[in-house]
Amino acid sequence: MDMKNAVKELAMRCGACSVGFTIAEEVSAGAHELYMRFISDGKHGAMGYLANHAEIRRDPRKLLETADAKSLIVCAFPYFTPDPEVSTDARFATYARGSDYHIVLRERLAPVTGFLEEHGHAVRVCIDSAPLRERYWAVQAGVGFIGVNSQLIVPGVGSYVFLATIVTDAVFEPDEPCSLGCGECGRCVERCPGGAIGADGSFDARRCLSYLTIEYRGGSLPDDLQLGGCVYGCDQCQQCCPHNRKAEVTGIMEFMPRDSIAGLTRKRILEMTRPEFAGIFAGSAVKRVRLEGLKRNARHR
Ligand code: SF4
Ligand code: SF4
Known part of the structure; x- marks a missing residue:
């Protein structure tokens, strides 16, 4: 089995429902401009961290300090669970009812990062923990599309997914970007x-x-x-x-x-x-x- 399929299979065994590969490079000029407008319009509210590290957010290669980043591996992990049967007047978002995804996914991806490291590659795992345009890269890697609701939607799975992205100096054949969209739903x-x-x-x-x-x-x-x-x-x-x-x-x-x-x-x-x-x-x-x-x-x- 080649390296790409081996990584993909390992990630799926770790619980991912979709895995895609793309080239580590600058985000498109249009996407960068849209993001900067979101910030300059103040639509990020008090989340000041979203305005920091604009250059890293623009170029994910800067996230890997020890080597030249070549690829991004984007993994989507499903988290949907139905509403609890107990009646309560306090509602927690579905993603927050279980254990912290930052911790869970880092642990679950250890076999994948270990495999890459054993093959001499540098890795950095980003789970909502670095200035990285995660949903943008998920689209480029063919994992899904960004819905009108700003969520990443994985075709056939939906949007109840967490994203984990591995930045690495390993080179992989990139997947086709996802070209789907919402249509007229609203x-x-x-x-x-x-x-x-x-x-x-x-x-x-x-x-x-x-x-x-x-x-x-x-x-x-x-x-x-x-x-x-x-x-x-x-x-x-x-x-x-x-x-x-x-x-x-x-x-x-x-x-x-x-x-x-x-x-x-x-x-x-x-x-x-x-x-x-x-x-x-x-x-x-x-x-x-x-x-x-x-x-x-x-x-x-
Ligand atoms: S954007 Fe989504 S999460 Fe935010 S208030 Fe609207 S429905 Fe709720
Ligand atoms: S427009 Fe419809 S399909 Fe698109 S994110 Fe909103 S509800 Fe989902």
Whole structure:
């Protein structure tokens, strides 16, 4: 088996549902310009880190310091699980009910990175942890397309996927970029409770419930904002997407909902102590919002 197929097979055995390869090079001028406009318009809100390292974000080769990066290997991992059966008034985004994907995917990809290293190659794994245009590269690598809701949609799988990208100096035959798109659907534009999605696929993070409940640290939330039960994230633009109609439950056990999270109520959150928060959310992405942030969201209607 050649190196490319060996890497692909290993990644699929690690739980990936789609794996693609592309050349490490600058992003297209158009894509770079769009991103810079998003930043200069202030649509990234308080996520100041998105404005940093513009040159690295433009050229992923700069991410590999020890060697000349030649390829990006993009892996999509499914995380869909159905809503918990327990009735609760506190909703966590689907991706946040299990273990932290940053940790899980790095561990799961160890056989792939180990294999590349054994063959003398440098690697850097990026899982939402580096200034890398992950969805752009997923399209270039043929893994999927970016929907109007800004999510990466893997044909036949949907958008409940995490992306992990390996930057490496190994050379691979690139895959064909994905040329699919949303067409005339527009369901997510209508459904978005904050009006964050433009019909042209533009996105204003400042109006997004995910941003407001997770990233926004500006004290209380706007009075006129309706969270509709969300205390951490919002899945509405994924729930309404026809590409997710047949989403299959993930086979990655680490992403299955933890009872300790799925069963939480607002009252329980508001009574939660610091040690309890640390225990319940150990190894969970929810830790990002801190106890104060979670209580702020639980207080808001
Ligand atoms: S996560 Fe919710 S608020 Fe944010 S864009 Fe999607 S539907 Fe809109
Ligand atoms: S809901 Fe429709 S328009 Fe929105 S991402 Fe899905 S297919 Fe595209």
